[in-house]
Amino acid sequence: MKIGIDQMAFATTDKYIDLRELARVRGDEPDKYTIGIGQDQQAVVPPTQDIVTLGAAAADKLLTPDIRERISTVIVATESGIDNSKASAIYVKHLLGLSDFVRTVELKEACYSATAGLQFARGLVALNPQELVLVIAADIARYGLATPGEVTQGAGAVAMLVSQNPHILALEPTTVSLTKDIMDFWRPLYATEARVDGKYSTNVYIDFFKQTLARYQQLTGRRLADFAAVLFHLPFTKMGKKALEAVLQERQDEVAQRLRAALTASQVYSRRVGNLYTGSLYLGLMSYLQNGSAQAGDRLALFSYGSGAEGEFYTGILQPGFATHLSAVPTDLAQRHQVTIAEYEQDFQQQLGMNPADVSFDVTKDPAKFVLAGQKDHQRIYQCR
Incomplete structure (x- = not known):
């Protein structure tokens, strides 16, 4: 089912x-x-x-x-x-x-x-x-x-x-979660504004992405080439670029170009709205589906991250007629x-x-x-x- x-x-x-x-x-x-x-x-x-x-x-x-x-x-x-x-x-x-x-x-x-x-x-x-x-x-x-x-x-x-x-999007069964007790961002009960160690948080985010991706690849045998796009939690759009480049590095092949183009498409709405915290990954998904080259049958990878810290890497398959349900x-x-x-x-x-x-x-x-x-x-x- x-x-x-x-x-x-x-x-x-x-x-x-x-x-x-x-x-x-x-x-x-x-x-x-x-x-x-x-x-x-x-x-x-x-x-x-x-x-x-x-x-x-x-x-x-x-x-x-x-x-x-x-x-x-x-x-x-x-x-x-x-x-x-x-x-x-x-x-x-x-x-x-x-x-x-x-x-x-x-x-x-x-x-x-x-x-x-x-x-x-x-x-x-x-x-x-x-x-x-x-x-x-x-x-x-x-x-x-x-x-x-x-x-x-x-x-x-x-x-x-x-x-x-x-x-x-039909969710696939394999997901990878990663949890560590890390103080990169928090909001005490007495505060309406968050406390954040920005540079540290960025490094943790990238590390969690690399670890969950590697674990997913171990479990499934899939490679970056198997994804039409990798979508990221975007507290600011540059964060997704930092994470993607951490695994692409100097690659300029067709796969790398496709994933970079998909990332750009996923950033369109976040650039105009800002940080949605829990909603940022999913606004990025909507942005990619409405601004990218998504097609039914594509496998999309999604990386979710929450400071403190929790990360999850999972995938789904795009369904026919997806565009009319956004x-x-x-x-x-x-x-x-x-x-x-x-x-x-x-x-x-x-x-x-x-x-x-x-x-x-x-x-x-x-x-x-x-x-x-x-x-x-x-x-x-x-x-x-």
Whole structure:
């Protein structure tokens, strides 16, 4: 029985900044951001948006009356949780109007947990082939204003339906996971911004990719030539290039050229949105499928990484007609509007964060269907309009 990703959709905010403008305001050369980091634009998060509203917006694009009835489980993978106890998936389930007879859970392991959610969903469908599992990767990457990590911020959500006989990607059985206790990136309970050792984290990422790839090759006998593309978690697009070049090195043959071209296609959307943490790998998958030379029957390799650290290398086979089961990401990006750096900084500082006070936000300026209206008696207030 084939099991895998049946449909995918993406959502982000309606605002963005141009990183060339940010570079000028911060006193940096624009090339440092656009070439050195590999980012052009970055999603800006108004206070009326969070992982719940973004996750609901992405998932809503997938829902038909039949799908609503068939969803048995909602998994939200995030490292931007809004409660230490209650799963964000419960809020998403409520906003989407799903049945009360639905299982909901939230997963956490830095940027990796969406892959865990995908594998868990695969197991649920294997147990009951009639089940349809909704996996949502939703995050807001925050490092602070005028910090070294500011240029790698971003926000958005990717929603995936996992089923038997999937229309997009049938997952293959062999996967390789690698876990080590490493302090390359973390976010203490008392902090709204992450702590990161950037250079160390990059080295760990590359090492995990090389180790999981090598182990996969040992188990399967497959080579790089067997992959139409290798897709990466992209906290910033240059990271994927660093990892790929670590194994290609000086190769200039047809295989190396194909994998480099596929990587470039997978970076298109991330360059314009920024870091999605748990969703970055899967936005990269959507970007490759809509901008690359993907064909049904191709074997795709995916490398998932979450600091702390966890990595996984796995593969899937593209299915016929996959292109018609992806939401129109270019349309979403075209509907955004650019804001000034001052406006971005104001939105950044108005986030609800860890504020215990009652707050009321003006939602009239946010065109989104799902919004965060504020907080009362320590409870977040969401609206579906």
